[in-house]
Every structure is written in structure tokens, then in C-alpha cells.
Amino acid sequence: MTTLLATERIKLFTTRSPWWSTLLALGMTIGFAALVALNHSGGPLTVRHSQFGAQFGLMIVTVMAALAITTEYRFATIRATFQAVPHRTAVLLAKTAVVAVLAAVIGEVAAFGSWITARVIDGGPEMNLVTGGDWRAVAGLGLVYAVGAVIAVAVGTLIRQSAGAISVLLIWPLLVENLVQLIPRVGEDIHNWMPFTAVSRFTDSTVPGPIGPWASLAYFAGVAAVLLVAALAVAEKRDA
Template identity: 45%
Template sequence: MSVLNAERIKLTTTKSPIWCTLIAVAASIGFAALVGVGYKSSADSGDNPFGEFTASATQVGAVQFGSMLVMIMAALAVTTEYRFGVIRTTFQAIPNRTQVIAGKALLLAGFAAVLGMVIALASFYLGQATSGVSLSISEGDNARELFGVPIYFALVSVLAVGVGTLIRQSAGAISLLLLWPLVIESMATLIPKVGKYISEFGPFNNMNHFLGNGGSVDFHWGPWGSLLYFAAFVAIVFGAALFLVNKRDA
């Protein structure tokens, strides 16, 4: 509990988590409103390229932009301590390094899950208001696509803590976390032969499949299998981070 309390103080008294949270909320909810307006405008003109308006459409901003801010916030929670040498003091106060990193991940995952729930619900209802379409949470896959957002936020925060612990440098950790879904798993799919497997087995692509944004990729399992696949990927990265943090110098 002392570890969690210390991390809570760091999280609530530094500027980067506050700014990341505010930008994540504004970008996610704002994009949901724009999607709704665009859908309504297209529907009114009789030319609707968006197809059916679903819960996943209202969560595009959260999945694409909000998650990025959550990863940046979680990565900075680790790399900033390495940058200023505070991590040495932390490890001196709490010699159990696994407990320190796990405490960070647990607190950030809990905060990210609550943030994701707030963003998901706000985006869901604002998207309906601006689109003029009424959606029911209990209808079809809407519940999974809506409540999957806080799960996604919690998992990517743990992933970012792991990557930050492995790399220990802000620019490198953030670059990897952002480029992985935006470039490696998106652009690499254009590579002949190899691209097909990157699409099917990319962890972020699988999470998008769970959230209803899998596109035309032919995955080897259903949405819940994709969630387990992404969770296993996060566990491997975080496990490697815990192993190395106990082997390396602070």
C-alpha cells in the first residue's frame, strides 16, 4: 500500500499525467462528435459512405487517440524517474524492484480503466446526439465495443510501463509505442507475403478486432480470442521488464 500511495502522489502532483488526461478526453470525445456530425451530414445528403452507425464508430477517437495519450502518460511515469535519477532513490526506499514496477502498473491500469470508462460513455452518448442515431448498449456487439475501451486502456498502460522500464528513455519508449500500431502493424501489411501475417498476428490489430475495428483481416480466432492474444503479449513484455529491472543497475 505504501508503494501505491507513493505512486498516487507522483501521478497527481506532476503535470504530464494531467495534460495527457485532458488531451485524451478532449481528443476522444471531440472525435466522436465529429464522426456523428459527419454521419448525419452524409445520411441527410443521401450519400453515406460510413455504412451502419455502431458503437465502435463512437469509440474511434478513444481507440486511436486516447490510447496513445494513455501510453505516453504510463511510459513517462517510468522514464521520467530514470531521466532525473529519482528511480535510484525509489529503489533504495523499496529494494523490491518488482514491487515498485508492479505498483506503478497497477495504479496506472486502474486510473486508465476509469478514464477509459468515462471517455467511452461520453463518446457513446455524444456520438448518438450528433448523429441522430439511437443505439442500445445491449444490442449486438455494442457492449463489447463500448466496455472494451477501459480494458484496452488498462492493458496499454501496463504495456507502456513495461516498455518504459525496458528502454528507460522517454523518446525511445514513446516512439516505439506510437510507431508500433501506426507504422509497423499498418504500413508493414503492404509487404508482399509477410504483410498478411503481420495483419493477422499483430497485437494491436487483434485488439482492434476485439473492439470492432478489425477491418477485412481474416483473424484465426474470434474477438475474445484477440483480447486474450493481446493480453498475453502485454504479459510477456511486462514480464521481460520485471526480469531485466532486477538484473540491471538502476
């Protein structure tokens, strides 16, 4: 497995998209933190405010993660990959792990970078990491990004096309999850159990929901696991 992890690490970092995705995600999150801190008025700046760009970072990370697998199909290097290592499940798990670790690192750097930036600009006592909620809002971001990356790799493996995978991955959390709550009667219940909505309760304790923050993260991870298993099963059966 270490061999496969090393292989996937080489593959990921010898293309350009992870690099600019990382830069873009960090620029967006930290940039927004600075923007918010500079323009803040009315009430003290809080830890939550510093994480304004978290959603942008997450979207960029999911795009990066999806591209890590769809470009393999796009350039048919997936065939070279499966030729080198015919155990497809092992290869894809290694890829998922490498991408998730990168996503986690981006998440942590983005979150702490944003927090420090905001603090430097306008640091009051509300900017200290005190409660569990504060810590989850900042240090928890890496976990969310990592699980989000797993979902993206799974969706990318299932769809195999960059355009399709990215559309689904962006339209789903940004549009579908928000709009369903407008459906009369059932909308609110469905909305509560939408994966990205659920995980927002992990990083933002002010969002009300049916389950607690850690349970919400576990639920998000459960969704990712189900998608990943489906993707692995499909990739194993499908002609490469």
C-alpha cells in the same frame, strides 16, 4: 502492496503529465465523436462511429504510461524509489497497476463520453448498446487502454528514455503493424498476429481475424505480460 499502490498513486498524481494526458485523451475522443456525429450523412450513425477517436486516446494513454516510468529515470527519482523500497519488482508492479487503473478509467470515461455525446447529437436506434459487439466497442475500451498502458510501462522500463520509448510505442502500432501486411505472401499472417491489430478485433467486431474477440484481448494481454516480465527481470538486474 497497498502501501506501494498508495505510494505510486501519490507519485503519479503529484506530477502534471497524467493530468494533461487525461484531458487530452478525453478531449480528443469526445471531440472526434462530436465531429463525426455532426458531419454524418448517408446511413444511420452507429455505436462504432462514436468511437472514432479511440485510437487517439490509446496513443495518448500509452505516452502517459511510458512517461510515468521514463521520467523516473530522467530525474533519477527511480534511485530514491529503489532506495525507499529495494524490492524493485514489487515497486514496478505497483506502478504498473496504478497506471493501468488510470488508463482503464480514462478509457471508460472516453468511450462512454463519446457514446453519450454522439447520441445527444444524433441518436437513432443504431446508437443503442444491444449486441455484445456494441458493449465491447464502448465498455471494452477501458480494458484495451489498461493493457496498452502495461505494454507502455514495460517498454518504458526497458528503454528508460522518454524519446526512445515514445517513438517505439507510437511507430509500432501506427506504422509497423500496418506496413507489414504489404509484405508479399507472409505479410497478412504476420499482420493478423500483431498485438494492436489483434486487439482491434476486440472492440471492432467487423475486423476479420483468426481468433475471436475475447481471445484477441487475451492475446494482447499475453503480449503485455511477456513484455512486463522481461522489463521486471531487466530492472531487477540492472544498476539503478
